[in-house]
Amino acid sequence: DTGVSQNPRHKITKRGQNVTFRCDPISEHNRLYWYRQTLGQGPEFLTYFQNEAQLEKSRLLSDRFSAERPKGSFSTLEIQRTEQGDSAMYLCASSTQTDSLYEQYFGPGTRLTVT
């Protein structure tokens, strides 16, 4: 068990560019979650998957955001036409449905800076 991993750890981009983040969950976990954390705030839920299916999306997830989990393993979060307000830490978490049902394990996050 290597834990949840996220890449890249840091991303600096110019406003208007597209960015993509990757999350690799704990291997036996079938649920995967994305959160966003801005400075001085707690993480805010964006979306979650059970296997390949995206089951819930927050209103925070505007049309410029898209998340996928094509084979029920890793997930990607893409932000198109980035804005300065997108600067934040993007956290990924995973959980298993069979044990400790509501316990989510978090990755180290991807810090995005939009200049």
Place this chain on the structure above:
Amino acid sequence: AQSVTQPDIHITVSEGASLELRCNYSYGATPYLFWYVQSPGQGLQLLLKYFSGDTLVQGIKGFEAEFKRSQSSFNLRKPSVHWSDAAEYFCALTGTASKLTFGTGTRLQVTL
């Protein structure tokens, strides 16, 4: 709607002193409650959780928390703080298997 309130943005305690971090929640039923810790540049680490049963739960690193339904609270405690406990602490809840709702966090500073 569900919400979590952490009234204290910043707390400073001396090493060896006791600690209590406050957490209040709003939820229509009995929630599932968590405390996470986040060190600078790190992800969130689960300290402890409450699902049901005994309202006093023990966690890692010597932390404990008590669920009080009548006060809608889930306060985190530690009898003797160590300098390595300095970090940001988040209380969170969920009522389902999906999203966690977090408080805004309490930053703990430990003086030597």
